[in-house]
Amino acid sequence: MALHSVVQRVSERIIERSRATREQYMARTRAACGKKVERAHLGCTNLAHAIAAMPVPEKQRLKAAARPNLAIVSSYNDMLSAHQPLAAYPALIKQAAFAAGGTAQFAGGVPAMCDGITQGETGMELSLFSRDVIAMSTAIALSHQMFDAAVFLGVCDKIVPGLLIGALSFGHLPAVFIPAGPMSTGISNSAKAHTRQLFAQGKASRSELLESEVQSYHGPGTCTFYGTANSNQMLMEIMGLHLPGAAFVPPNTALREALTRAAAQRALMLGHQGDQFTPVAEVISEKAIVNGIVGLLATGGSTNHTLHLVAIARAAGIAINWDDFSDLSSIVPLLARVYPNGGADVNHFHAAGGIGLVIAELLDAGLVHADVKTAAGDGLRHYTQEPYLADGKLAWRPVAPASLDRAVIRPASQPFSADGGLKLLQGNLGRAMIKVSAVKPEHRRVQAPALVFNSQEALLAAYQRGELARDFVAVVRYQGPSANGMPELHKLTPALSVLQDHGFQVALVTDGRMSGASGKVPAAIHVSPEALGGGPLALLRNGDIVSLDADAGVLCVLEPSNWLERSPDPVNIDTHATGFGRELFASARQHAGTAESGATLFQHPDWAAS
Incomplete structure (x- = not known):
């Protein structure tokens, strides 16, 4: 299918608008690419510090300075349901990396706060700025010149954008994002919303409200409504940073574990030592950003990404603005109804065909770029597959050819709405x-x-x-x-x-x-x-x-x-200005950019004239 003329026009103007800054970013990225594994550039004392606590087999491999070493950057904490499952991932990743002939080290952790907990409270005033703190924490984790690729463990609102902005500051390294998956379905979203309205009218008690909320948010995994967290997971797939179909596989399942191990091994394969070298700077291209915007519109995703996608794009030397979102929205049909845009949750969405089916519809309608680099290989068509276990081994197959529930996902030819909303x-x-x-x-x-x-x-x-x-x-x-x-x-x-x-x-x-x-x-x-x-x-x-x-x-x-x-x-x-840590963010408030420029603290030299 030929690319839609509006998608083509918006893409071309983004490429032209970004020409100077993108070229400068890519030049820096290419200059950072080495010909040897990263740690081979370190002095002996430096390397000794970096491997001192490693088990003997891994230490021997790291001393040899010949095989790739994988960074693990994680937002794990056990207070947040979406991140609690990540506790087990580093051990799985290290095992998988060693089995694949490499090594892996836990490079660093990043903060992870929950907008659901801080909603309406003072802590919410730190939330947006936490994205840039996460980006800086990611850069610190990757700063030791020990790593040839990286995997990023994160799910929720500011966390995935922050991880990706940090990853793009090391754009010469391959990057694979690994999610935790959604919690199982609780009470219906309509029932939850009804109780909230009753409470607002004084017709339900606090104990009744709490019981309703606990029945909704009730176990490990991501909240199941289609907010920023799950919009993040959609973006990581349509922009090619997940393994195909990884977003909404539940935590603590055999398939989730298999995907985590496979992501680690795939990240190693993308390193510069192999023949599939794919740095994250080449994955997050102008076309990938357009694909992300289209995916957001087609699924009714979070308005937070009118900030975050702008900031992510800027980190890759790409300039987008709200005109781009609006112009694309005029021709991108709404293909999904997931709460709050419908009654279904992300588990229903995944069962109906999920992101893979939406991507297939968008590709066949000429609404996304097929010719992009991804963690799965060249081309977005890889992401029209779903993972499964065959005799205990991970495999992929084509997604369902049509929606399994047309109340949740519809074809591009018969959408819920003709525009992206x-x-x-x-x-x-x-x-x-x-x-x-x-x-x-x-x-x-x-x-x-x-x-x-x-x-x-x-x-x-x-x-x-x-x-x-x-x-x-x-x-x-x-x-x-x-x-x-x-x-x-x-x-x-x-x-x-x-x-x-x-x-x-x-x-x-x-x-x-x-x-x-x-x-x-x-x-x-x-x-x-x-x-x-x-x-x-x-x-x-x-x-x-x-x-x-x-x-x-x-x-x-x-x-x-x-x-x-x-x-x-x-x-x-x-x-x-003060209290609850707000005094520590005085400089952030002073230097934050406008909402349309991503509300970011980072003022790259490339953007001085923009």
């Missing part, structure tokens, strides 16, 4: 993104008086006082990267959903985030420039008429006379 909004309030795949058509245009809040707590207090039973646009500002680290604002979702269900026209406009669980209330998020950076949100007043039109792509205030001559109301952001 992610749109750019722009107007005199700035630029923002909106996810409309879960928003009913009758709620996609809201024009109503603004009610302005400088925190989500202030909005919720007004709700509890009964002041929000009306049509309104909730403006929650001073939530951007520079103000308070750009926390997610999901604490608002149940209250706003209740108001919408009662027949009111309600929308949210914010320079903060809503992310992968953005739901049925229209939300203009990531508004740029942010209020603290001189953005027009700082000038809004209660009663100003705000128009949010997701269909037309408009976000504006119907201008009161001379509104741009107003001065911002006084606001105190000092309360976000």
Whole structure:
């Protein structure tokens, strides 16, 4: 199938826009590639330090400085269900690497925080910046010049993007990402959401709410709704960094263990000593980034990736922006309905055909680039296969030729929606993104008086006082990267959903985030420039008429006379400066880029003129 003209056009403009920075990045990467194993460049004292604690067989192999050595970088901790299964992986990886003729060492751990735990709490103000801390931690882990390839163990929101940004700073090394897989299905997502709304209305007790949540989040593995964590896993597959079909195989199963061992051995095969040398810099190309955006749109994935994919691309010398997302969204059909965009969870999605089937549909419709390098080999078609065990050995076979549940996955010729449901909004309030795949058509245009809040707590207090039973646009500002680290604002979702269900026209406009669980209330998020950076949100007043039109792509205030001559109301952001570790991130808040530039702390020399 010929590549769709819009995909071709967007790809070409990204390549042209990125030409100088991509060439500089690739030149540095090529210069870092050696002709020998990495540790052969170390002095004897240096090498002795690096192998002192290794078992004798591995030490002998490492002393020989002839065979490849694999880095393990992990986000394991046993508080987070998605990462708890990773505890067993390093031993499996070391065994597999040794059996394949190489060695593996645990190079370093990275922090892993959970947005589900910190949601609505102070810790959420560290969440976005944790991505760049993870990237820096990854670079430190790889800094010892001991490794010829690396495997990365991580799953959730900021963790996979941070690992990948760090991996790209060592772009000359091959990289394979290894997930843990989803937990088993608990209570239905609709039942969970219903209990949350009852609690917001005071019709359910805290103990009833807790019991509902515990029945939903109940075991090891990734949360099963299609938020940022599971969007990460989709991206790692469609961008060619997993083994095919690895994303949603459950933890603590024989197939999961086999995939983990195979990933380690595949990473060694991709090293420069062999004939399949595939550094991560060549996998994450302009075409791979476009494939990632298309996959995100086709599956109704997390809006967090309008930040993370931008930051990942920049780490590889590639410049993308929200116009690229929006233009691709106009022609990429929605092929999956997974909560919050439907009733199914990722286990249902996987059973219906999963990522492999979606990739097959996108390839056959000419919506993704087939000619890319991947961890599985040249070409994206590898990722239309699914893994299985044949007599205890790992093998792959083609995915089902058609959806096994058309309520969950549909063909590109008969999609749930003709577009990807992610749109750019722009107007005199700035630029923002909106996810409309879960928003009913009758709620996609809201024009109503603004009610302005400088925190989500202030909005919720007004709700509890009964002041929000009306049509309104909730403006929650001073939530951007520079103000308070750009926390997610999901604490608002149940209250706003209740108001919408009662027949009111309600929308949210914010320079903060809503992310992968953005739901049925229209939300203009990531508004740029942010209020603290001189953005027009700082000038809004209660009663100003705000128009949010997701269909037309408009976000504006119907201008009161001379509104741009107003001065911002006084606001105190000092309360976000200290406590819970926030004082350690003062420099991050000061130097964070805009949301559309990925809200990243990293200012590469290549981007000085951009």
